[in-house]
Amino acid sequence: MGEVKWTSEQMLAIKEKGENILVAAAAGSGKTAVLVERIINKIINEKIDIDKILVVTFTKAAASEMRGRILEAIYKEIEKNPKDTHLGQQVTLLSKANICTIDAFCLDIVKNNFFEIRYISKFKNSRRH
Numbered sequence: 120m121g122e123v124k125w126t127s128e129q130m131l132a133i134k135e136k137g138e139n140i141l142v143a144a145a146a147g148s149g150k151t152a153v154l155v156e157r158i159i160n161k162i163i164n165e166k167i168d169i170d171k172i173l174v175v176t177f178t179k180a181a182a183s184e185m186r187g188r189i190l191e192a193i194y195k196e197i198e199k200n201p202k203d204t205h206l207g208q209q210v211t212l213l214s215k216a217n218i219c220t221i222d223a224f225c226l227d228i229v230k231n232n233f234f235e236i237r238y239i240s241k242f243k244n245s246r247r248h
Contacts, residue, residue: 123152133157136165151181155188162209163196169209174218186218 132142133156142150154174161167176182190213197206
């Protein structure tokens with residue numbers, strides 16, 4: 120498989136620094152590939168740990184696919200740079216990385232900050248599947 124040819128919009132999403140980004144496009148347009156490349160770029164070039172990056176998707180399948188692709192990309196980079204301890208550490212940190220659905224992220228915010236809203240409810244720790 121050859122080198123990926125990114126569009127100018129995709130390159131902007133991959134390389135943009137100092138900003139949060141939203142990648143919205145049609146199915147099959149390469150959103151997952153762009154996000155994986157952005158994350159790998161941040162891990163390699165900016166030395167950001169994967170567990171410091173928030174990645175939110177709409178489906179559990181997309182979140183799982185994203186996690187798998189990121190792991191695969193990290194391993195490819197480790198093959199190129201086997202002495203890079205930062206890359207090796209990312210494999211371990213990936214299990215703690217916040218790569219989830221938007222509803223799981225929001226639920227996590229509520230569960231971890233319910234005391235801030237000073238409201239007591241009958242909130243149960245259950246998730247709908």
